[in-house]
Amino acid sequence: MPKIKIPRKSTNVDMTAMCDVAFLLLTFFILATKQKPPEVLAVSPPSSVSSKAAPDKSILVTMTSDGKVFLTLGDDTKKAAIIDDLNATKQLQLSPAELAKLKKSEFIGLPLNQIKSAMASNTVISPDKMAGIPTDSTNNELADWIRSVTNAYKGGNQRDLEKMLLVKGDNNTLYPVFKQIKQAFKKNQIYKFRIVTNSEDVPKDSELAKSAGKAAEEK
Amino acid sequence: MAEIIGNLKSSKKNSHKNIRIDLTPMVDLGFLLLTFFVFTTTMSEKKVTDIVVPNDRDTTTDLICESCALTILAGKNNQVYYYEGGDKNAIYKTTGYAPEGLRKIIAQKKALVFNRLKSDRMILIIKPSAMSNFKNLVDIIDESVICQIKRYYLAELNLADRKWTD
Numbered sequence: 001m002p003k004i005k006i007p008r009k010s011t012n013v014d015m016t017a018m019c020d021v022a023f024l025l026l027t028f029f030i031l032a033t034k035q036k037p038p039e040v041l042a043v044s045p046p047s048s049v050s051s052k053a054a055p056d057k058s059i060l061v062t063m064t065s066d067g068k069v070f071l072t073l074g075d076d077t078k079k080a081a082i083i084d085d086l087n088a089t090k091q092l093q094l095s096p097a098e099l100a101k102l103k104k105s106e107f108i109g110l111p112l113n114q115i116k117s118a119m120a121s122n123t124v125i126s127p128d129k130m131a132g133i134p135t136d137s138t139n140n141e142l143a144d145w146i147r148s149v150t151n152a153y154k155g156g157n158q159r160d161l162e163k164m165l166l167v168k169g170d171n172n173t174l175y176p177v178f179k180q181i182k183q184a185f186k187k188n189q190i191y192k193f194r195i196v197t198n199s200e201d202v203p204k205d206s207e208l209a210k211s212a213g214k215a216a217e218e219k
Numbered sequence: 220m221a222e223i224i225g226n227l228k229s230s231k232k233n234s235h236k237n238i239r240i241d242l243t244p245m246v247d248l249g250f251l252l253l254t255f256f257v258f259t260t261t262m263s264e265k266k267v268t269d270i271v272v273p274n275d276r277d278t279t280t281d282l283i284c285e286s287c288a289l290t291i292l293a294g295k296n297n298q299v300y301y302y303e304g305g306d307k308n309a310i311y312k313t314t315g316y317a318p319e320g321l322r323k324i325i326a327q328k329k330a331l332v333f334n335r336l337k338s339d340r341m342i343l344i345i346k347p348s349a350m351s352n353f354k355n356l357v358d359i360i361d362e363s364v365i366c367q368i369k370r371y372y373l374a375e376l377n378l379a380d381r382k383w384t385d
Contacts, residue, residue, distance in 0.1 A: 014242075015241065015242030015243050015245070015246050016242055018242070018246045019242045019245050019246045019249060022246050022249025022250050022253060023249045025249075025253050026249055026252050026253045026256065029253060029256045029257055029260070030256055033256070033260040045265075046353060046354040046357040046358065047357075047361075048266065048268040048357055048360075048361040048364070049361055049364060049365055050266050050267060050268035050269075050361075050364070051266060052266060052267050052268070052269075053265070053266060053267070054265040054266065054267045055267075063353065166267060167270075169353040170353065171352060171353060171354040172352050172353070172354070173352060173353040174349065174350065174351070174352055174353075175293070175347040175348065175349060175350075175351045175352065175353065175355070175356060176349050177353075178347075178353055178356065179347075182272050182373070185272065186272060186274075191271060191272050191273070191274045192269065192270070192271050192272075193269075193270060194267040194268065194269055194270065195267065195268050195269075195270050195357060195360075196265050196266075196267055197265075197266050197267065197268050197357060198265070198266065199266045200361075202365070203318060203322075203365060206322070206365045206366065207326070207329075207365065207366050207367040208364060208365045208366070208367055211367060
């Protein structure tokens with residue numbers, strides 16, 4: 001009697017398909033995630049319990065730990081208008097080519113009187129060599145920038161503008177730097193803005209946690 | 220000759236060999252990177268907190284009841300000074316940013332004001348000194364959010380305050 005041969009199946013699974021799926025998802029996630037807006041300088045912001053997400057388009061004022069102030073105009077639709085407005089109001093006399101170069105730069109960190117020469121030259125100044133925007137009480141150039149920002153958004157909703165104004169500071173930035181930024185906003189009748197923070201858990205048993213719990217129950 | 224034969228043999232052998240590679244480590248790597256990207260993208264999202272600065276041009280004076288006010292001074296080296304009520308004859312006390320320090324004081328004051336006036340009228344006055352850092356300011360504002368203080372003011376130090384913070 002002939003033996004019945006049971007064909008032995010290999011336990012090896014073809015991994016090619018799985019590999020394909022893994023890398024497909026990987027590529028999808030890498031491409032789908034929004035690229036982070038360029039970080040001006042290494043700044044580690046303080047943390048808060050706030051859970052509001054930062055808006056996509058923003059006018060960001062960054063304070064570094066050594067007290068330099070940088071401005072990032074994150075709203076591409078208004079960026080050109082803001083820079084044109086400043087060029088006109090502060091008589092920077094930038095040529096069209098210099099203006100175009102300034103509009104392309106990701107952030108602004110130079111005093112007004114240095115902008116023209118920096119835009120005219122071909123050498124790129126690294127952010128840590130930039131002097132930052134002067135914010136002294138006698139020469140608060142940030143206030144001029146903010147004025148151009150408010151001019152560009154004129155006619156729009158003030159609330160919407162307030163939501164876009166962000167201040168990002170390093171943990172170790174000294175308070176006077178913030179005070180001058182506050183002053184720059186105040187000069188332009190802006191009394192409400194936002195601070196960029198890292199998220200932190202709401203402490204248990206606090207009033208905030210209790211009221212958040214109540215709101216959740218009511219829902 | 221022997222070598223050539225050997226080579227021939229081995230090449231023959233190779234052609235018979237299965238060319239399938241084990242892809243398991245590659246799949247592992249793929250998923251590892253995938254998890255990494257998924258996690259980092261959701262976690263790097265920045266948050267924002269609102270801040271209100273007083274309007275100096277507003278000439279309508281805002282009346283504050285003296286017993287409703289708690290003034291917090293942010294000094295250097297993460298030191299906190301505070302006093303209750305008005306700035307005349309203020310009794311300065313010192314505390315820290317730890318939850319059992321500042322948060323407890325704010326919560327106590329809030330409860331005290333609420334019990335006395337039966338309304339939530341407590342006002343926090345924040346006076347950061349020139350030597351305090353940005354984290355200190357955000358921490359104090361954050362504490363006011365945690366304790367659900369409805370109003371706070373950012374003010375400047377007066378002479379008596381400076382004696383303590385400098």
